[in-house]
Amino acid sequence: MKLKNKIHLSSTLLMFFVLAILALVIYFSFSNLSYNTEVERLKSEVEVMVTTFNTNTSQTPDDVLRAYVPIDGLIQEKNPSANTFNPIQRPTVQVQFPYDVEGTSGRLAIAGEQFAYVTTPVIWPNGEVVELIVAQSLREVTANLATLRIVLISVSLLAMIPIFLSSALLGRVLTRPIEGLTGTMQRIQRDGSFEKLPVSGDYRDELSQMGVAFNEMIELLEENYKKQEEFVSNASHELRTPLTVISSSADLMQRRGAQEPELQEEALSAIRNESERMRQLIEQLLHIARRSEAQMEWQKVNLSLVLDQVMTAMNASYNREFKLQLDDSSLPVTTDVQKLKQLLYILLDNARKYSEASIEMQAGKNGQVFVKIKDYGVGIPKQSLPHVFERFYRVDKARSRETGGFGLGLALAKELADSLHIELEIESIEQLGTTVTVVFSENFNVPELQSEQEG
Missing domain, CATH: 3.30.450 (Beta-Lactamase)
Known part of the structure; x- marks a missing residue:
């Protein structure tokens, strides 16, 4: 019925x-x-x-x-x-x-x-x-x-006539928005389009609020669908280049590799480099895809100890100078240590790629615990700052190609920051450098705390 x-x-x-x-x-x-x-x-x-x-x-x-x-x-x-x-x-x-x-x-x-x-x-x-x-x-x-008795029965039967008609009208009035919603969803399913409900009134009644909520959901789905299409398109584009290089190098080796050893070595080197680029790209894509599936292991830790471990690892891995400045030796935060380290590694590695000078990291507390990562590199144009956390967005594509960037690092960093309830702020001046500020939130509910990390 x-x-x-x-x-x-x-x-x-x-x-x-x-x-x-x-x-x-x-x-x-x-x-x-x-x-x-x-x-x-x-x-x-x-x-x-x-x-x-x-x-x-x-x-x-x-x-x-x-x-x-x-x-x-x-x-x-x-x-x-x-x-x-x-x-x-x-x-x-x-x-x-x-x-x-x-x-x-x-x-x-x-x-x-x-x-x-x-x-x-x-x-x-x-x-x-x-x-x-x-x-x-x-x-x-x-x-x-x-x-x-006759009068009461007659009056009751007569009163049922307007009641019957008004209840039928009430049923149609109440279900008309639902029928419109159902029809819209069926058209969306049939045509693959994103259609909104016509909503009138002052949005105070529940049916109008339902229509507004549906339209907001459609906007979000449409936006996510476009982002997904863009993501697939960009991922395909990023994979197409190394695959083309690998295919061309393999063809070159097959035709002339036996006669020219130097050409063969050059082709093998190109295949190896592009394969490594593909591996890095796929790893970053998998990180993004699996982020929502990962379980958070919340711990109450001293941030200064975590930063010291991260800076020690970066100084040992790269022939660059990474400086750490602590305004306070005790900076208690509640976080997932491994994901926090991954976030810091991404930000430090990104600063290293676009700067030839030393990288500075400062940590302290100004109402909220913060970490600032500063480089003295090429900087980011002002018009590009709102887009740096979008997937596959690269400020200078030629420069990114040289450094091996795919435009996924900061997107992954933003998603990690959201899962850790951390706010990322970025300031940059072209040719002077970039500063990324990591701000820890203190007002969120932690489901369950693990044992505190030992120094």
Whole structure:
């Protein structure tokens, strides 16, 4: 069953149930009130009858009682064995009223007809106390209640007509945005396009908010899809060049390698270099692809010890000078040590590639713990700064080719920084150098801390 039909059916049944309950409450409340009113009225008449009967001296008891017999009612002795007088009843009452009624007043159904009754004692002229039953038919009240039932049923059925129509309209109004969302998703799936929902209003109701959220999701999917296409295109381009070099060198070796050993050595060297470039590219791609799958191993460590280890490794690996300046010997941070080292290695290696002078690293605390990596290289143009963390983006492609760069290092660094809750800030002036600042966040929840790293 469609959602609009469910809304239509459920709201209609709910309102029908509410109307039915309301009608029943009205009917039974009015019914009890009417019956109780008749019983009270009969009690008042009986009191007047008893007063007249006890003070009467001129008329016979039967004449006094006959004068007070209710319309459509009767008067009889409660104890028929006494046989003090014969029952008196109106011609319209043709029922045998029971003698064993309970209480002094109430209501009783006899042969499908409702009667109100009152029992009362009177003093007979001979001094004997006789208990009487005075009963009256409630035909008029029953007829009025039957009319009330018809009125309540008619009104309820008439009220169901606008309720039925309004619930159908409500179902269509509520499900129209959902149907639009479903149709849009089906068209996106069928055509492969990115289509947005038309959203109107002030965005305060939930359906409008759903449309806005869907449009934002479509924008994000479209952006990610374009980035994915660009990523695949750039990766294909980066792989095409070394593959072309390898293929050309292999062909050259096959044609002339046997006759010219120097040419063969040159071709082998080109194949080896391009294979190494491909290996580095694939490793960086795999790092990016697997970043989201890696489990974080959070530790509370002294950052100065980690920086000292990183700088020792860089000085041992490259014939360059890496300087470390610590403003404070104790810099406690919560991080994943291995991923932090990988991030620092990427930033230091990137600085090394584009600078011939020494590389400086400064660490301290200014409200938040920070690390600054500064080089004195070629720098980055101002218009390129917003794009340096994009995949395959290279400021100087010719320069990057010479240094073996693919434009993936800083993209991987940015993703590592995001996973470590670290903010990267970059400042650069052309021909003067670049400074990358690593800022550690202190306001994030760590799921579970490992044991502290020992120095």
